[in-house]
Amino acid sequence: MKERTFVAIKPDAVKRKLIGKIIERFENKGFEIVAMKMIKLNRELAEKYYEEHKGKEFYERLINFMMSGRMIVMVIEGENAISVVRKMIGKTNPSEAEPGTIRGDFALTTPDNVIHASDSKESAEREIKLFFKDDEIFSE
């Protein structure tokens, strides 16, 4: 089933100049990038984005990290995009992420784990809406 998912290349990866290497993996796999922009999160948007983690021990660290620099946000479209992209990025804790996954190859710690991708249809819809207007998304 053709799906859309939301992907963010986090501030640590932008600083480390990994944007091209990460995007290349999704294009090589056959996905279409149907929306993309560079942004810097303010506190309000960062808190909305990660509202499900409010109250967790790492929440403040996560919010401060996500506001620490520019990010790339994008919408990726393709067959089973949500689960396939999650597989490609690897486990949240990069020290447990398999080599060959994006976090497995480029990250070692949290919250600076290089990339985020939606974990369900509901979160994909919510996250896409948070960052993109309908007319900023280009359908194939």
Ligand code: CMP
């Ligand atoms: P992400 O996939 O964007 O979803 C939530 C984020 O919280 C996660 O990636 C990490 O950046 C961060 N995170 C999750 N668990 C921890 C943790 N134990 N300590 C610090 N940050 C975490």
